[in-house]
Amino acid sequence: MGSCSKSCDYGGVKTRFRTQAISQKGRGKFCTGNAIEYYSCFNKCCLRSYNCLKTRNVYPKRRYVIMIMIVEIGKMKKMQKSCSIKYTSWNNAGRGNAAYLDRHHLYCHGNGILNMFELERSGNEIRYKYRCCDVFIRPYNQHKFSTRETxxxxxxxxxxxxxxLDRQYITCSGYGLLQSMKLVRNAGHTSWRYEYVCKHVLGDYGLRLGCYEYSTGFTKDGDGQNYYLDRQHVSxxxxxxxxxxxxxxxxDHTRIRYTIRCCEIIVP
Known part of the structure; x- marks a missing residue:
């Protein structure tokens, strides 16, 4: 077999001559293959170039550095989502009285944002299970976010x-992300409202926010008893x-579901 036609970089060719191999010997069968065969070959990267991640592509040095940066940013995107499961304390369900939901405060500390919640029931007690996921923020990017109470x-x-509760909407307008929420009743115990905290993404960082809406499946409302919410998994x-x-x-006013909006943000 001859030498590679290129001393460096991909695209080289080696040539193999098989005149003896394909000649018939006695009564033997002919060997398969061509008399002349060609194989791709690679010796080394040429000066000022790098073999990037074994992709069989050779990039100039500057472009190679950019490619590595893209890979590292991709890793950062995966690392920025650190999540943990939390619970509110078990508390009296009030025999299904929805006002007893005001005893539960779903709160994500620090840079945590709400990612999932569901009501859990045990006998006549209820609690919320929820998940908080951190937004990755470097110290010099702290000013890219602001916290607002609504x-x-x-x-x-x-x-x-x-x-x-269908008369209440929890919405972080603009480029906000939900950090906490709590149901609150009025003094006369005839009305309620939600109080919640949003972490807003400022400046052109908001342009990095991509969102979509979806609804959970309908489940029985149990004539308005609070523990029927345990059939809803919102995530x-x-x-x-x-x-x-x-x-x-x-x-028909017999079933309930949640509609939610989920957003993704990449913070460099």
């Missing part, structure tokens, strides 16, 4: 009926954060 208007609670993918939550009913 308070909804009070709406009628329908005699503490869960389905009347974003691990690399997304919640921005909007709304409980809604079907047209």
């Amino acid at each position: 308070t909804n208007s009070f709406t009628y609670d329908g005699s503490q009926n869960t389905v009347y 974003c993918p691990h690399d997304h954060f919640m921005q909007y939550i709304h409980l809604n009913r079907n047209s």
Whole structure:
């Protein structure tokens, strides 16, 4: 077999001559193959070039550095989502009275953003299980976020009926991401509202926010008893954060579901 036609970089060719190999010997069979065969070959990277990740492509030095940066940013994107499961304390379900949901505060500390929640029931006690995922923020990027507290208007609670929560919307407007939420009742115990905290993405970082909406499946509303919410699992993918939550009913007013908005952000 001859030598490689190129001393460096991909694209070289070696030539093999097989005149004896394909000649018939006595009564033997002919060997398969061509008299002349060609094979690709590679000796080394040429000066000022690098073999990038064994992709059989040779890049100039400057482009190679850019490619490595892209790979590292991809790794950073995966690393920036650090998630943990949290729980509110077990508390009295009030025999299904939805007003007892006000004893539960879903809160993600630090740079945590709400990613999932579901109600759990044990006998006559309920609690929330929820997941918080951190937004990766380097110290010099702290100013790219601001925290805002939002308070909804009070709406009628329908005699503490869960389905009347459909009059409440939790939404972090613009480029906000949901960090905490809590149901609060008025002094007369006839109305309620949500109080929640949003972490807003500032400047052109907001342009890095990509969102989509989806709804969970409808489940029985149990005549408005709070523990029927345990049939609803509300979750974003691990690399997304919640921005909007709304409980809604079907047209027959017998079933409920959640509509939520999930957003992803890449912070360099």
